[in-house]
Amino acid sequence: MSEIELRNIDKHFGPMHVIRDVNLTVQHREFVVFLGPSGCGKTTTLRAIAGLEDIDSGDILVDGAPVQNLRAAERDIAFVFQNYALYPHLSVFENMAFPLRAVRESRDEIDRTVQQVATSLGIKHLLKRRPSALSGGDMQRVAIGRSLVRRPKAILLDEPIGSLDAKLRERMRVELKRLHLQNESTSIYVTHDQVEAMALADRIVIMNDGVLQQVGTPSEVYARPANAFVAQFIGSPVMNMAPVRAKSKNGAMQVDVADTGFSFDFPAELSNQLSKAGADVNKLTLGVRPEGVQVAHEKQDGFIEVKAGIIEPLGSHDIVDIDAGDTLIRARTKSAFVPGAGSKIWVRIDPAQAHFFDTETGRSLGITL
């Protein structure tokens, strides 16, 4: 068993409050990804768990035992760096054997373990090479291999594939996940790349300014973002967002998007939910992902007429900009659905995919239609 728990973690760098009262439990065998923009405190938190950084206050527990006063080497937690941190003068085999030699394992045991880990990573043919003769992907495989040989309680990875090119990153992502399933080691992985986080994580921990924003499965954070920050950080293209006014009209609801002249129809239920959530109807922000903006070629009930702006053809689908003054609204359509910029199209917002936020606090009002 190896469960990691963070209790009321706080940390300053001089005047900068980099971790603010973070509480989190990472379950045994779980793959958790810390996600956020640079400077959000994700790497500092990771380094604090590893013992590479002190914390000001709070507890870090591994399997229920506090470790914040233990040195890094005593925590039995492996750390994988973005820049690999391999010993250039040692062969791949010796790099991987290093942590085992440090604890004076027998030669047979070292040999067996390194061979076994190298096989699972597909780097057995590289064991005699020096790191300088390896590609970026292979270097990172070796670094990961080195972290695995000791069978640590947990593996912490700091943007391990961030410096690789896009195609290789896609491949490594799959490898990392397969490896995790094989080893079942508790893993915490730091990245600023939401695609990576969504693709890899059992649960995503989203941070901003040292504060935990939301913890949830990829589906949860995508479909039910806790606030506007999470809503816009997860997903590409970014979620459309604009201040709106909601009002009753003929027994249903109408949502007017500020500065665009656009009004979208919503079911009457919106009114009930807004009052239940205690929403201030003058401080509402509507969020909808591009796939929640439905597009039609012809006039239909509940659709409004708009003009298409620039179209980004991405092969499998298009992203269509809708001409709305300074407000950017984008829709996702099938390939070549809208013939070109300037086309007249009709759009509506799928109420089931609409999100409402408090404009001032950014908090989601939790409305589900």
Added chain:
Amino acid sequence: MANIQLKGITKKFDNFTALKDLDIEIADGEFFVLLGQTGAGKTTTLRLVAGLEKPTSGQIFIDGEDVGEQGPAERDVALVLQQYSLYPRYTVRENLEFPLKSPIRKTAPADIAEAVDRVAKTLRIGHLLDRKVDRLSGGEMQRVSIGRAIVRQPRVFLMDEPLSALDAKLREALRTELKNLQVNLGATFLFVTHDQIEAMSMGDKIGVLNKGQLVQVGTPHEVYANPINTFVARAVGSPPMNLIGGQISGAEAVTDQGYRLPFATKNKGGSAGDRALIFGIRPEDIYLEGGAPVEARVHDVENHGVEKIVTLRMGDNLVHATVPAQTELAVDEDVRFSWHPEKVVLFDGENGRNLNAAS
């Protein structure tokens, strides 16, 4: 504004041939993207057009005029690089004014002020004009770099990976801004990138470059739906097109490992007989279904929010499929799949050439 023509351009650096017999035509007002990996020769091409390198052989025309003997300044092109080459101790305004104060092109102070304001408005950097450049974020700096390029209204814009140092969100936003800008200016853009999403989303035309040679030129749709060979097939689309070796047998495609999938005989490559083929199929043209012909095991599932990307293990082949976000799949689960036969692209098993394109 102007069109650009490259005719028979070859460029050698000592023994290394960076570009080989390159012919490119870029129409006036076109957004042309050169897509290629590191070392493909894209930056060299750009530098040749800019006049920063001389070709070993071949000619370059801007607006029909051979610019071979002209220096960079005479060509009246603007270059935007990945590294923002701004003057760090100048304000944004001073940086934007700089190209207009060049001794070769004297501009009246009133005209300079007007041009700077216009550009600042276009790029939404008006509020930054009096700030020092070293106080800006990466995205703001890149906007200023672009601003400095457009302030002068050059004949041609040359851009060398201008977005690749920015983070994903900013890249996404600037992609749209750049495309908008190009449309509004009606300008000719030659844009170089290794990022296929940038190429697809912005380019009117994409030129795919491999090892110094132009492999295919086409609209994003042409390059995506009908790649000229397996190299291009893998260069655009993410995840890339699946390529599976096999042969045709009657109305079926039979993979090298004996898996059988439906085949549309109207596919022009249908006359391929029993020669070795490669079947190309995009992840979105594969579907999972109970009674489908091929059994496979789920190797990986990636949640991408709007959809999921599943990696399937079919014998020794890994096959990517895009499935709706609601699809629940577990790793190592057995599933059945098929493809939309009319979407299959046939490539020659030997040389990887698209058989539809060849006929």
